[in-house]
Amino acid sequence: MPSRRLGRSLGVNHVPRKHCSYSCVYCQDGRTTTLELERVAFHPPEQVIEAIERRVAACRARGDAIDYVTFVPDGEPTLDLHLGEMLRAIDSLGVRRAVLTNGSLLWRDDVRAELAAADLVSIKVDAVDERAWRRVDRPSGVLALEVALDGIRRFAAERRGSLLTETMLVRGLNDAPASVEGVAAFLETLRPDVAYLAVPTRPPAEPEVDAPCEATLVAAFETLAARLPRVELLAGDESGPFGRSGDAVTDLLAILAVHPMQEPAARRYLAEGGDGPGLESLLASGQVVRVAHRGRLFVTLGLSPVRALATARTP
Ligand code: SF4
Numbered sequence: 001m002p003s004r005r006l007g008r009s010l011g012v013n014h015v016p017r018k019h020c021s022y023s024c025v026y027c028q029d030g031r032t033t034t035l036e037l038e039r040v041a042f043h044p045p046e047q048v049i050e051a052i053e054r055r056v057a058a059c060r061a062r063g064d065a066i067d068y069v070t071f072v073p074d075g076e077p078t079l080d081l082h083l084g085e086m087l088r089a090i091d092s093l094g095v096r097r098a099v100l101t102n103g104s105l106l107w108r109d110d111v112r113a114e115l116a117a118a119d120l121v122s123i124k125v126d127a128v129d130e131r132a133w134r135r136v137d138r139p140s141g142v143l144a145l146e147v148a149l150d151g152i153r154r155f156a157a158e159r160r161g162s163l164l165t166e167t168m169l170v171r172g173l174n175d176a177p178a179s180v181e182g183v184a185a186f187l188e189t190l191r192p193d194v195a196y197l198a199v200p201t202r203p204p205a206e207p208e209v210d211a212p213c214e215a216t217l218v219a220a221f222e223t224l225a226a227r228l229p230r231v232e233l234l235a236g237d238e239s240g241p242f243g244r245s246g247d248a249v250t251d252l253l254a255i256l257a258v259h260p261m262q263e264p265a266a267r268r269y270l271a272e273g274g275d276g277p278g279l280e281s282l283l284a285s286g287q288v289v290r291v292a293h294r295g296r297l298f299v300t301l302g303l304s305p306v307r308a309l310a311t312a313r314t315p
Contacts, residue, residue: 010095028300069095071099099121123163129179168198184223202298248275279299287302
């Protein structure tokens with residue numbers, strides 16, 4: 001699917017839904033149900049590797065270009081004990097590998113060593129002051145902010161490949177000038193290739209979450225740009241065509257497993273895939289539900305991703 005940072009990305013969802021070390025108020029997957037800091041063997045790595053190989057081969061057979069295979073699950077990717085093994089195994093596919101992490105486990109030597117195999121790593125840095133961090137990211141209670149920040153610093157200092165950062169600004173929680181200045185000063189020490197500034201655009205875990213006003217956003221951008229060579233704003237939805245396998249409903253459910261989609265865009269996607277009425281039956285069966293956010297209607301999965309996709313494949 002099109003990614004705002006990575007071009008055309010094949011997403012790998014290798015962590016069960018909402019196993020995370022954070023429970024960010026803006027998370028598009030809802031509140032974290034398993035808040036944890038221990039690494040776990042979630043799936044046999046050979047199954048995930050085989051699934052990636054199959055998908056890459058299918059994309060290539062259709063002539064679909066892939067810029068990155070991206071480990072971007074519905075939880076924190078570095079919680080997966082097999083992340084490094086999977087990254088190394090798919091090196092032979094000749095596709096760049098990316099990991100989008102919240103950075104909370106980078107204090108661990110094993111996690112930093114495993115991520116060294118990725119061609120690109122993007123780290124979330126929403127706040128560097130305790131109050132804003134706890135209010136926005138709602139981390140596991142056993143994680144200390146200084147430990148998390150120190151891990152990120154060490155990773156950035158050791159990093160050889162591309163490094164991105166992403167900072168999500170939430171109105172009234174981490175958008176105060178002092179909070180943004182603290183983030184900018186911290187990011188400067190990391191020397192990222194690009195520092196992205198984002199605002200919540202999709203239905204968040206907590207309904208009261210909103211984006212900062214335009215003036216605050218512009219001020220935050222300028223604060224970061226004063227210290228960093230390249231800052232980009234992520235304030236829109238993904239653009240560009242989504243990939244297709246030939247089954248429009250299954251493809252739509254796979255997209256919704258990653259993020260909600262505006263309802264008109266979902267209808268368009270199904271119609272262009274030859275399944276115009278498909279959304280009505282998905283809504284009627286509860287596989288897909290409507291969510292209103294900031295005056296717009298989105299559709300998202302009503303079942304867990306595994307159940308939704310299994311149901312779609314059942315004749
Ligand atoms: S946004 Fe990412 S880090 Fe935050 S709760 Fe959701 S999955 Fe976890």
